[in-house]
Each structure stands twice: as C-alpha cells, then as structure tokens.
C-alpha cells in the first residue's frame with residue numbers, strides 16, 4: 001500500500017478525507033499530523049483522534065504540530081466549521097492517545113527512515129507543518145514521493161478573500177516554502193472542489209449505510225453545506241479535502257495542467273493568492289500539477305463506496 005501522512009485541521013471535510021483514506025486498502029496512513037487552521041490546534045488534534053476512533057482505528061497515530069502560522073496571527077474559520085471545528089455529529093471524546101512526538105519531528109524522522117521516494121504527504125490544512133519540516137531538515141525534500149494538497153484557486157477566485165483560498169491565506173509564507181521546494185506537487189484548488197457539491201441525494205447515500213460512520217457523515221455534511229447554502233443559495237456545499245485522497249485512489253477522475261504556481265506574500269490586497277501560470281505566459285519553471293476539473297459523480301461514488309465499508 002502507498003504510504004501517506006495526512007496533515008490536517010479537521011474540519012468536516014478533513015474528517016471525510018481521513019475516513020476515505022482509512023477505508024482504502026491501497027493506502028497506508030502512517031500518521032495523521034494536526035495543524036492549527038479551521039480551529040486552534042488543541043481542537044484539530046482532538047478532532048483528528050475522534051475521526052480515527054469513528055473509523056475504528058484507535059491504533060492510528062495522531063501527532064500535534066504547529067499552533068500558529070510561521071509569521072502571522074492565526075486566522076480561523078468557525079463561521080464555516082462551527083465552534084468545535086467538527087460541529088454536526090455528536091462524537092464521543094477520544095480515548096486514544098495523542099502521540100508525544102511533535103508532528104514536525106515525526107514527519108522528518110519518518111521520511112529519513114523510510115525508503116527514499118516512498119512517502120506521500122497529503123496536506124489539507126495550512127502548510128505550516130510541512131514548511132517547518134522542510135526548514136528543519138531540507139534533506140527530506142528529494143526523499144518525498146509527492147505532495148498532494150488542497151489549496152488555492154484561480155479562475156474560481158478565493159473563499160476567504162476575493163483573491164485567496166483559506167489554507168494558503170492562513171500561512172502564505174509556509175505555502176511559499178512548499179511551492180519552491182522542488183518536490184512534485186499536485187494541487188486540488190477551489191476550481192475542483194467547488195464542483196464537488198454535497199447534494200441531497202449524495203448525502204442520502206451515507207444515510208442509507210445505516211452505520212455509525214455513515215450517520216456521522218450525514219451530520220458532518222449537513223452542517224458543512226449549510227454555510228454555502230445560506231450564504232450563496234447553492235444546492236449543497238463544496239466538499240474540498242477528500243479530493244486529495246480520491247486523487248491517490250482514482251487519478252483519472254481529475255484533469256489539469258502542469259504549470260508554474262507562485263504564492264503572493266507581500267500585497268495586502270491579494271495576500272495568499274496562488275498565481276497560477278495556466279497559459280505559460282512567464283518563463284518560470286513548472287512546479288505543480290494543478291487540477292481544474294473532477295468527475296464529481298465518480299468522486300461521490302468512490303467516497304460512498306469506501307466509507308460504506310467502515
């Protein structure tokens with residue numbers, strides 16, 4: 001199985017990404033590292049453990065990482081995810097332990113210990129932990145197989161400012177470190193995730209499972225979609241983070257283009273913007289495979305099929 005580390009700030013959509021990964025035999029989730037983002041770190045690491053227990057995987061290893069971005073004050077998103085970050089279902093307090101090691105040390109040690117080219121990083125929150133690992137031990141960069149991340153947006157615009165997507169906006173300096181690392185990167189931007197809408201019949205599939213995980217997903221998705229439905233009147237809400245895991249399982253669901261991506265870290269107006277050279281108008285080196293479209297029916301079929309096995 002492909003070895004992955006999920007770096008996350010759960011988050012209802014993070015929760016579904018973790019469940020999808022844990023339900024998929026092709027993937028070996030060797031660690032879940034928490035970062036401050038949607039809510040502060042004390043909540044994201046606890047939420048990550050709640051989700052592992054929901055998947056009946058209390059032996060999974062969850063590590064706590066950075067409590068704030070590299071250079072800036074933490075911006076959170078309780079307006080989207082609720083006060084706990086995981087509002088919706090009534091999940092019990094986790095009993096599984098938090099690992100004593102710091103997430104950044106875990107990432108560095110694991111990549112140096114495991115065979116070169118064997119570890120894939122899946123960041124679905126702000127990129128602080130990944131940047132810290134690269135700063136702490138730059139020698140890990142050539143040993144990383146690939147980074148598949150949720151972040152950014154281009155033709156679609158931003159979701160926390162007109163120009164910026166939340167994960168990149170929260171820690172733009174960290175994003176800059178990651179995008180200039182030379183590591184192969186795959187990006188799932190808002191352009192993809194805004195097509196993966198949680199419509200009622202899709203949520204019904206989780207209800208029909210009649211399982212603990214299925215019921216929790218219904219509550220997570222119904223809470224999560226209400227933000228977009230109330231604010232924008234859309235039918236369902238965009239399901240962001242599970243696209244990262246779905247790409248690892250069925251890459252043919254996605255289409256995109258290999259291009260240059262730079263991160264804006266200076267401008268007040270466009271801070272955290274992903275400047276994507278889709279048309280190749282600069283000579284800047286291509287550093288990321290940026291996805292633009294998803295077979296959303298295929299994506300939801302995969303999600304329901306896998307989570308249905310939990």
Ligand code: BDR
Pocket residue numbers: 011012013014038077080124125150159165166167240241
């Ligand atoms: C991203 O921001 C968070 O709120 C979601 O969990 C997702 O990772 C979408 O912009």
Ligand code: CA
Pocket residue numbers: 008009010011013014038124125241
């Ligand atoms: Ca997230």
